Amino acid sequence: MKEIIELLKENLGNIIKDIKVHNDKRIYLTIEKEDIKSCTKIIFKDRNARYIIASGIENFDSFEILYHFGFDKSGTIVSIRTYLDKEKPEIESLTDIIPGISYIEREMWELLGINFTGHPELKHFLLRDDWEKGNYPLRKETYEQ
């Protein structure tokens, strides 16, 4: 586990804003959303981590996306956390680096309303094609209705 932290600090350097080590197999990094592409290139391509999935969460004052990557030799999961603006959540799409990530980005777009710029085909994945715009099922305000 220590080697992975050293590795990340050495490769990402000052991109990392915060490291949280939950236990020896779960590490959480926080970075700015502008650095996500360079960070993914380093972790996925150079360091050869495995892409697991991305989760989108709605907080009180922001949106948050966690990208989970796995280092299988040691069984560690490194999750990269970025915060997005609450009014207009937007981030660059990572489909050109990881082709398989396009489905979860479509799902996050239609269920949470996060816009992925540069995505090749941002259309409905799980919901009906004529679902009404602006109705994001996984957001908290729809719960109170």
Added chain:
Amino acid sequence: MNNKQQNTKKVVVPIGPYHPLLEEPEFFALYCEGEKVVDVEWQAGYNHRGIEKLSESKHWDQVTFLVERICGICSTSHPFAYCNSVEDLLGITVPERARYIRSIIGELERLHSHLLWVGLAGHFLGYNTVFMWAWKYREPVLDIFEIISGNRNHYAMFKVGGVRRDIENEDIPKIRKVLGELKGQIEMLTGAVLDDPVLAARLKGVGVLTKEHIKNFGAVGPVARASGVDIDVRRDDPYAAYPLVEWKVITTENGDVFDKAVVRLLECFESIKIISQCLDAIEGKKGEIQGEIREVPPGEGIGRHEAPRGECFHYIRSDGTNRPVRHKIRAPSYVNIPTFKASCIGQTIADVAIILAGVDPCYCCTERVAIYDAEKKKKLYDFKYLVEKSKEKTEKIRKEI
């Protein structure tokens, strides 16, 4: 090429995703020129039930019952990964007897799931006897589940911090008897698959996935292990009783459908070995099956489990109240099914059914397939036709050998 793809006006015969003839709802559209497949499109969501949203309204113990019902075949994988994630948040370890019981249930499930797959693969190729026999060998495993846990599917055995029910000593000889018979029967099935020249000609070299493809899509489970990528959550991130017993990870090199079948059949033997060792460890002994949990503090946790189809991943976040704030679930088929983009392009229509089945999509997939002509965008055939074509090709090969 480009202007053909932009023309999205299609003539479709509406046999909707829910139809008496079809088994599961999901939709693949294959665009083909002549006999070769040019492009594939996947429309999902017919089985979407809003489970992540429902999870936010149930309390921590009730969520186990909710996630159990995501799938019928891998019904234990989701509670297993969920309990691992809450235990990761709390930082506790489970009592030892409970770890053995969890592994027993997980491996019994792997056995019945792989046997089900072998039967389905046989059906798609035209070997209906394999289908009938594999499902017959599966029945004693389901009866064992009914004796231990009270139900053939949806076992309700998992709880955060332990297991709900104990395995009684009087049931253990019955489990051993079933495993003993099953070993001989799976050996016969494995021999039949490996030695048959028709199957070898039909499945070798079909639907090949290279290591590059596996990395780009993040594929897991037997799909990845058949292509030589050595990943298995039970060994890399140990949990339950897997670090306490002896077993090995099966990998092969070629990445075609034949190798996927071999990996799944050989994994069954490893499962039988694990269950026997776990039964030796708990027989005749007594122990705690439940740890003490009072409340869940704020934080986040990640848990995973090697389901029969791959790595099942749950992420949970808590704010100190008695229900999760966010529960992210990723089933293994979510990352395995998109590999069709790499494995189906360039193959013939007759092979598509078996390639899609080789990924072992979990219960909400590929049965709904339709073929479109790439030029005119007109729908030509449906899934029954594909299965027929696949069977015809097998017959043709058998005559040649």
Added chain:
Amino acid sequence: MRVKKPKIRELKEAVKGAFSKPYTTDFPYKSHTPPLRYRGKPEYNKDVCVGCGACFQVCPAKAIEMVDKIENHTATRTLIQHPSQCIFCGECERNCITKEGIKLTTKFDIAYFNERDTLDSIEHKLIICQHCGTVIGTEKHLQWVLKRIGNLGFAQPVLLTQLMEMLKVKTDFEEKVVTPIQRTDMLKIVCPKCRRIAFISDEKKGR
């Protein structure tokens, strides 16, 4: 030839399969007994259930319904179990405070034309506040608590009335409490909010 020898091993299985019975049972022509720990339809035990409502609170599928009906001066609580919603998980049985009040039987053949034929329900007498009418608890639940805490029960007025009830002593505790509440009303059957008003404010002053 290489193909012949493997086929012999399969032939043996084919012959065995052709001459043995099919694996399916003969249900419904023959009855089927499920194994001992099979999780079937839950049923209430009329003598043991105390009507606390714990099963209603933990059911993941919301299959147990609790209806409190208060009219004139009688109050009843009815717990109804709907097998059509039930997921047969066993949480009601595990969380029952008496351990025997609701149990999962091995009944699995519960198809019906009319749902009312399969509903399992149990009714209890409710104790309500004599001033404001809120629900305090069922009579049997309070007696269950009294049995568990023994002598300490004498310090609580509501439990004291239950003790009198169990000993069949006649009391005048059950007359209606009218406003303004005064301190002597503290010993009548009142809910905690009304007892606080009686004890602290003692509205009928000048006595």
